Amino acid sequence: MSKKRLILNLFEMNCVSHITHGLWRLPDNNRERFNDIEYWTELAQLLEEGGFDAVFLADVIGTYDVFRGSAATSIREGLQIPNNDPASVVPAMAAVTKHLGFGITFSTTYEPPFAWARRISTLDHLTKGRVGWNIVTSYLPNAARNFGHDGEVEHDTRYEKADEYLDVLYKLWEGSWDDDAIVADREGNVFADPAKIRPIHHEGRWFKVEGPHLPSPSRQRTPVLFTATASAAGTTFAGKHAEVVFTGGPNVESLRKTIAGIREAAVAAGRRADDVRFVSIAGVIVAPTEAEAKAKLARYQDLASPEGYLAHTSLPWDPTALPPELRLKDATDNDGGVGRWRVFDPEQTVGEFVAGFGDLGRQPLLAVGNPEQVADEIERWLDEVGIDGINLLQYHSHDTTRDFIELVVPVLRERGRLRREYDQHETLRDRIFGEGDRLPDRHFGTRYRGGAHLPVSGIADPAQPHKKEALV
Numbered sequence: 001m002s003k004k005r006l007i008l009n010l011f012e013m014n015c016v017s018h019i020t021h022g023l024w025r026l027p028d029n030n031r032e033r034f035n036d037i038e039y040w041t042e043l044a045q046l047l048e049e050g051g052f053d054a055v056f057l058a059d060v061i062g063t064y065d066v067f068r069g070s071a072a073t074s075i076r077e078g079l080q081i082p083n084n085d086p087a088s089v090v091p092a093m094a095a096v097t098k099h100l101g102f103g104i105t106f107s108t109t110y111e112p113p114f115a116w117a118r119r120i121s122t123l124d125h126l127t128k129g130r131v132g133w134n135i136v137t138s139y140l141p142n143a144a145r146n147f148g149h150d151g152e153v154e155h156d157t158r159y160e161k162a163d164e165y166l167d168v169l170y171k172l173w174e175g176s177w178d179d180d181a182i183v184a185d186r187e188g189n190v191f192a193d194p195a196k197i198r199p200i201h202h203e204g205r206w207f208k209v210e211g212p213h214l215p216s217p218s219r220q221r222t223p224v225l226f227t228a229t230a231s232a233a234g235t236t237f238a239g240k241h242a243e244v245v246f247t248g249g250p251n252v253e254s255l256r257k258t259i260a261g262i263r264e265a266a267v268a269a270g271r272r273a274d275d276v277r278f279v280s281i282a283g284v285i286v287a288p289t290e291a292e293a294k295a296k297l298a299r300y301q302d303l304a305s306p307e308g309y310l311a312h313t314s315l316p317w318d319p320t321a322l323p324p325e326l327r328l329k330d331a332t333d334n335d336g337g338v339g340r341w342r343v344f345d346p347e348q349t350v351g352e353f354v355a356g357f358g359d360l361g362r363q364p365l366l367a368v369g370n371p372e373q374v375a376d377e378i379e380r381w382l383d384e385v386g387i388d389g390i391n392l393l394q395y396h397s398h399d400t401t402r403d404f405i406e407l408v409v410p411v412l413r414e415r416g417r418l419r420r421e422y423d424q425h426e427t428l429r430d431r432i433f434g435e436g437d438r439l440p441d442r443h444f445g446t447r448y449r450g451g452a453h454l455p456v457s458g459i460a461d462p463a464q465p466h467k468k469e470a471l472v
């Protein structure tokens with residue numbers, strides 16, 4: 001059996017402190033340059049030189065203001081504020097690269113689907129088929145208040161809304177235009193054929209969209225669909241829609257369960273179990289020798305900020321205000337509001353609990369060592385845990401990426417886990433799945449192709465009465 005090839009992404013965010021809080025202070029870390037277009041173009045070129053598949057851009061549309069009932073901790077920490085729009089930096093990166101893919105996070109909960117469908121189609125055109133979309137439903141109460149709600153939309157309702165959102169998008173991306181709709185007939189003065197373009201007339205519980213889609217079909221039509229979930233509602237959603245699932249989770253057991261559950265949900269949705277690929281967050285601290293890598297981890301650990309992690313987790317109580325020797329079971333009567341990203345141990349003291357938040361060693365996939373040791377660990381995760389790829393966390397920008405490219409990429413290439421060069425002209429989807437540019441027929445989104453399941457077959461053209469808008 002051939003070896004599983006690693007999907008290699010960099011995990012980024014258009015902000016200072018994405019997910020390794022406190023480390024922006026490392027000497028020469030250049031995260032505060034995120035407002036500069038050169039930050040992104042340099043990064044994109046570096047990633048493409050190193051053979052990365054994609055840069056993955058996380059996003060939030062609110063502040064973390066649950067911890068201590070205020071956004072102040074987040075603001076002090078640079079924790080995802082200030083932040084800029086992720087999609088806006090993609091064209092700059094695309095202009096200086098040919099192969100690098102782009103994963104863009106966007107929420108289905110607050111902004112309606114028509115404009116987003118247009119924006120991502122534009123990006124798919126400009127990148128020649130290199131975009132993916134990380135579908136999120138948004139978890140920040142402040143995000144809800146920024147978009148006219150009093151509080152968060154209830155969890156499962158967000159997924160119901162997301163499901164309809166995707167339905168609208170598939171109608172626009174897959175069904176609204178035929179591939180041969182653009183005629184570009186100069187003599188006949190016909191640019192596009194109205195009979196091959198149709199409105200979608202979507203009317204559902206959440207959205208009413210007439211269409212047609214404004215952009216013509218891009219190479220992938222539907223961008224590669226990513227999501228991150230472990231909940232029951234999210235698992236059903238991912239089984240139907242997701243092509244790549246981003247896995248976090250506290251440990252390997254929960255991860256294996258998530259993977260198995262989503263594969264099962266994919267099969268229930270008429271897809272194949274391996275139609276979904278799994279990409280894990282990975283911390284990699286590598287150096288020529290193990291001792292140097294461990295020393296580097298210690299340097300990083302010194303600067304890690306538990307406060308940043310506490311605010312990021314939206315902990316609804318403040319353990320730093322309690323005596324550090326108090327046991328958690330005596331400090332709080334529920335799960336401590338720790339939530340799904342942290343395992344709660346009632347026997348821990350408050351002091352241990354706080355220190356644990358800033359413990360970089362708690363990462364389930366953390367490889368610290370020389371290049372061979374790191375490659376061994378990544379291969380173990382591919383073969384034993386069952387992931388398909390990694391999203392590399394950044395401790396230091398751009399040293400984390402450079403180290404990985406210089407030290408780990410050659411070893412993974414030697415072991416047949418990474419390609420030596422890109423295939424020319426391939427889209428992001430084709431690179432990941434090797435089955436062409438478009439969604440496979442067994443994906444729900446393809447049901448609208450050619451106008452199937454849409455109320456009209458084409459736009460009526462009064463100047464050409466024989467080509468009437470036909471009801472189907």
Ligand SMILES: Cc1cc2nc3c(=O)[nH]c(=O)nc-3n(C[C@H](O)[C@H](O)[C@H](O)COP(=O)(O)O)c2cc1C
Pocket residue numbers: 057058059060105135136137138139155228229230231233234235246247248249281
């Ligand atoms: C690795 C990873 C990355 C994520 N990135 C984002 C993000 O950029 N923006 C966001 O709003 N949510 C992000 N999330 C949160 C997820 O979208 C989702 O809310 C979370 O996994 C809980 O989903 P569930 O309630 O369905 O289990 C991320 C989650 C994980 C595990």
